[in-house]
Amino acid sequence: MNKTPWDHAGAAESIDTYWRTSPLEIEWRSKLKACLKESKIDLTGHVLDAGCGTGLIYEMLIELGMKPEAYCGIDHSEAMLALARWRHKEAVFMQCPVDEGEIVPEDYRFDTTLCISVLQHMKSYENAIRTLVDVTRSTLYIATWLHNAPDVIRFDGTYYGNTYSVTRMLAFVSSCSKRVMCADCKMLFMQNGIIVVRMKDA
Ligand SMILES: C[S@@+](CC[C@H](N)C(=O)[O-])C[C@H]1O[C@@H](n2cnc3c(N)ncnc32)[C@H](O)[C@@H]1O
Numbered sequence: 004m005n006k007t008p009w010d011h012a013g014a015a016e017s018i019d020t021y022w023r024t025s026p027l028e029i030e031w032r033s034k035l036k037a038c039l040k041e042s043k044i045d046l047t048g049h050v051l052d053a054g055c056g057t058g059l060i061y062e063m064l065i066e067l068g069m070k071p072e073a074y075c076g077i078d079h080s081e082a083m084l085a086l087a088r089w090r091h092k093e094a095v096f097m098q099c100p101v102d103e104g105e106i107v108p109e110d111y112r113f114d115t116t117l118c119i120s121v122l123q124h125m126k127s128y129e130n131a132i133r134t135l136v137d138v139t140r141s142t143l144y145i146a147t148w149l150h151n152a153p154d155v156i157r158f159d160g161t162y163y164g165n166t167y168s169v170t171r172m173l174a175f176v177s178s179c180s181k182r183v184m185c186a187d188c189k190m191l192f193m194q195n196g197i198i199v200v201r202m203k204d205a
Contacts, residue, residue, distance in 0.1 A: 008124075008162055009080035019057040019086055027193065034191045035119065035146060036063050042199055045141060048114025052076040053101045053135060054121030058087035061094055064117075075113070077106060102131035112140040120195070122147040123165045126158060129175065136179040140204050145176075149188065149196030169196060176200050 009015060022028045046069035052060050055076030064074065071091075077099040078084050087096045099106050101118065102125055116139040122128040128147075135143055148166045155168040169188045176186045176198060186200040 007080045009078075010082045015057060015080070015082040015086050019059075022057070022059055031192045031195055032059065032063065035195075035197065036067065038189060038191060038197055039063070039144065040067060042142075042144075044144070045115050046070075046073060048073065048141070049112075050074050051107075051113035051116040051138060053106070053116060053118040053131075054078055054124075055087060055096060056080075056083050058091050058094070058096070060117060060119050061087070061091055075107075077101065101134065102128075104130070104134065106134055107138055111138065113138055114141045115139070115144075116142075117144045117146075119144070119146045122167075124162045125165070126160075126162070128167070128172075132176055133179050136176065136183060136200070136202075139200070139202055141202055143200040143202070145172075145198040145200070146191070146195060147172075147198075148194050149190065149198075150194060151190065166194065169198075172198060 046064060046067060050069060050073050055078050061074060061076055071093040074094050076087060076096040079100040081098060084096045084098055101121060116135055118135055122131060125131060149169045150166050151169055153168055153170040155166055156171055157166050173186045173188060177183050182203045184201045184203045186198055188196050188198045190196045
């Protein structure tokens with residue numbers, strides 16, 4: 004697999020340190036954790052963490068009561084995965100892109116899927132969301148940079164700075180599959196919103 008922007012020398016280590024020490028990151032992650040808890044996230048079945056980075060979402064899910072064997076983290080960056088595997092030898096972390104079609108063996112579904120702060124780093128989110136909807140049996144959580152104005156869908160040609168409209172994303176998610184029962188959004192912190200998608204098979 005080609006090197007990703009996350010594989011530049013030292014990038015994984017420095018962003019991991021930032022996530023663990025920046026007051027803004029700490030506040031965002033604590034709001035995210037409270038929101039997952041409030042939504043009664045089901046961590047008893049199979050859990051997919053798409054774009055798992057260095058394992059901070061894994062740590063949050065363990066704090067929320069998940070057993071390590073329930074978890075599968077995927078990411079396209081070998082450097083991010085190396086740090087996650089080094090920290091959490093008990094968990095499964097696999098190298099796999101979220102937006103290039105099949106991400107797990109055919110017919111495999113996860114009860115709960117999370118894709119936290121990943122889509123804003125892609126040039127477009129459609130393929131990733133279709134795939135995530137396909138592999139999710141019960142509930143999908145998507146956190147990304149959102150805006151309440153209905154017409155915001157900005158791609159600035161880089162991996163960064165993408166801001167999406169809540170209305171458009173909800174409409175797109177709902178159009179992906181008849182299995183989508185409902186999709187709601189909650190704005191959490193500094194333009195970070197979380198979309199909670201409930202599936203009919205739940
Ligand atoms: C901002 S980090 C978030 C990491 C983790 N979800 C968290 O909240 O701590 C974004 C992660 O998404 C991964 N990523 C970006 N685009 C991806 C893609 N197309 N497929 C898989 N992973 C991707 C990056 O390698 C990076 O680890």
